[in-house]
Amino acid sequence: MKIIGIGKNYVSDLSEMPKGKVIPLIFTKPDSSLLENNADLELPAFSDDVWYEVELAFRIGKTCKNATLEDALLFVDAIALANDLTAKDVLKQSREPNKGPWALAKGFDGATPISKFLPISDFSDVKNINFSMTVNGIETQKGNSSLMITTLAELIVYVSNVMTLNPGDILLSGTPALGADKVNSGDEMLGYLEGEKMFHTKVK
Structure with a gap:
C-alpha cells in the first residue's frame, strides 16, 4: 500500500483559482507513517519544527491504470x-x-494520523465536502473540496498514467490554503468531516 500526496492544492477563494493547466506537485509517504485509531503522536527527535495539515483522504478500491476523467x-x-x-x-x-529527499520530512513514523474510512456513497458530491481541524479547542483550518486546484478526478488521472494505483492505496488531496501551523508537545488535534469528529490526536 502506498500513500500519495499533493502539495499546494488549495486556494482560499474560487476567485484565486489559477487559469490554464496546472502540473500537480506529487509526493509519496510510506505506509509506516500512518497513525491510526486515535493513537498518541510522538514527535520525531530529528525535527524541532513539525507542522500539521488537515486533508481529505481518498482510498482506491480497485486496480486503476490510465484512468480517464469520466x-x-x-x-x-x-x-x-x-x-x-x-x-x-x-x-x-x-x-x-x-x-x-522530501520523504524524510513527510515520511517519519506517525507522520500521517488518519481516521476511519467512510463509504464514498455517503457523500453526494466529492467536489463539495466540508472539513476542518481544531487545536486545543480552537479551529485552525477549515476547507471545502470545491477549492481544490487539481480535482480528485484529475489527480487520479494524472497519477494513474504514471503508476498503477492498487486497492488500499490512499490519496491525500491537499490542505486548505490557510491555517497550517507548528505542532507542540501537549497539543490535542481534532479533525472533523461534515461536522462529524473523525480523529483525535494527542501529542506527547
Missing part, C-alpha cells in the same frame, strides 16, 4: 480525514542543492 471516481471506494505532518526544518534542507 471513470476516475469509480476507482474510489471510501473517504477519511488525515493530517499530513511535515518536518518543515528537514523539508527546507531537502529543497537546497545536494540535500535529502
